[in-house]
Amino acid sequence: MNDHVVNRPASGGMGRRRFLAAAGLTAAAAAITATEGRARAASLPAPKAAGAFRVPIEDVRHTRTWMAWPDSTSIWGNQLGGVQSDISLIARTIAKYEPVYLCANSGSAAKARSMCGPSVTVVSTIPVDDCWMRDTGPVFRTDGSGGLDAVGLNFNGWGKKQAHARDNLVAGRIASHVGVPFTSAALVGEGGAIEQDGAGTLMATRSSLINKNRNPNKSQAQIEAAMLAAYGASKVIWFDGVVGQDITDDHVDATSRFLAPGRALVQMPLASDNDVYAKDARKQYQVLSAATTAGGARMAVDQLQGPDYYKIRSTNPDFLASYANYYVCNGAVISAHFGDTRPDAAAKTALARLYPGRTVEQLNIDRLGAGGGGIHCVTQQQPVA
Template sequence: MNDHSAPRATSAGPLGRRTFLAATGAAAAGAAWAVTAGGRAHAAPAQASSFAVPLDTVPHTRTWMAWPDSSAIWGRQLAGVQANIALIAKTIAKYEPVTVCANSAGVAKAQTACGPAVTVIGSIPVDDCWMRDTGPAFRTDGAGGLDTVGLNFNGWGNKQTHAKDALVAQRIAASLGVPFTSAGLVGEGGAVETDGAGTLMATRSSLINTNRNPKLKQAQIEAALCAAFGADQVIWFNGVTGRDITDDHVDATSRFLAAGAGLVQMPTATDNDAWSKDARQQYQILSAAKDADGDPIAVTQIQSPDYGRIRSSDPNFVAAYANYYVCNGAVISAQFGDSRADAAAKSSLQRLFPGRVVEQLNIDSLGAGGGGIHCVTQQQPRP
């Protein structure tokens, strides 16, 4: 089987992609696939201030992460997830500073696990580890300015407890003494990809959803996204609704490599479930799209592993090479035990990111919990 989304464990206990659907009784919704352009008129607030979220390949000041400590959320998976978070933090710390937010009672354990090269702080409490979704998006203005925007995290449509995580974005901004703005919509960082040059990618299933934005139409959500990210247009994918707790985040399937260049993780030829169809359609739409400058987007494919060859037998496992994280001098990716696909993915990433070291990590506990390396990291770019 093939899975390109990023499900999460819920507050009722660890639930994967399939079991989440069964537990909630949610049904997948459908809508026409299309590329929506013409967002330039909506982007005036962001363009007036000239702040925009840059591409993740720009130099970073640090990486932000979060330390999970809730057995109510993770159950028996908690120790494995903590070990994965520590491994990711230690690996990134070889290339740039890493700050991990932890609850005060968990600081000592997190510091011991992550090692001395990682900074662990107890001043910003957290519910879970998904810093991509809960942390602020950092914006720069090209003239030494830095600010932040928060996407009003609501627990992926109030599916998980989020009292602490709802405040993480503004608390990080306050700790740095940089301006913070709340976006005009509810969403998560994993739901949006930016090329840093005016073009965004997102799924309707996650953002145009009554569990996040019940009173907003697509045009209003697009305007709010463009204003928040300093962009001009959104390439919309339909996505997959109600099958995982995120309602199908784009960052497990499609990524921007640069302005005018993207990447899509493709399923194996025999996979034909909802996620596989979603990935193929994302590839078709992105390949036919033009960016904010009116230029075509060159799209590279990265091959999914064969789910019959990976280490995990969990039917809800997420094996997303596309959920890599770019840091200073390196690309931190996952490997899943399909040796042929793992090697091919590493080779592809090395070709796509020349001059950077590609590190492949075993993060199977996070995969079983529905996410990956990009999901648990948030970059702070240099101003």
């Protein structure tokens, strides 16, 4: 779940969507969640060959894609039906290229099956609060020798901004469903907050992870060490990010992505854009252009031009118009278009050039985008071991 809004209201504050009235959990519910999470993690076998596992880059071969089905009117209100339509469109599109497993609450599983069709496998035994599988799902790792395990990032509702009793347990429950070892990372964060190149280099924003709403009383060095251990990496490229302007505190995957080890992409704003997110994007480009990888190679950085927010279809001030929030699956790149015709076409051409041999599918997911998220936000890959 990622927010990178250009025409945000001057008052700032929490955009993206309304939070549940009782944001976070009650103390009792929090205690139950923590206890169950620790018990589930302890009941699973420990990963073998500690330190040998690494999160691969997204374009490796996948076994399947994991998604989640939203069914909460407390979160989505009268927008729920449209968001469900967008989720089903994304799921059906990815299912043309690889299996899709979609977690749905038992009471809404039938509707999910009806809207997604037979090409999508609906799993009704893993309850969810919302649809942001990138942030709630497990981060899968491989060891290069046929081993697969999973790490949980201890999802806490983006800093206790939304109720998350079910979503906090999704990562461990999916790992159990798959039958792989599961451990909890020594930090609180979300999958959308961290990008990996699969060869030892990560990138992330300080605003999201070095934040008292996730990791109080932890230094940047401590958080970085936890990230490196969780991802099997050795270097983090940090961006300052944007604090407090959206629910994620500026996730990196709406702006900057790894294309390959030593190569990255940044979605750039229009020259006339000068809000905090435009400044953040330009700074990310500058930082990456001067950075080196874990192996010491200089980063090569491609630019992906963003759309004009005054020319896109949506007029919602919380809209996420991020081409960079695409998802790479087997044989395809799944991205979005926003109604600004020229940059929409240019983004499709650019992605086809950057991912040769893959079909680029552009989808209208405006209802999901009005909730502040994109295609990468609602997907989580399970790589082939």
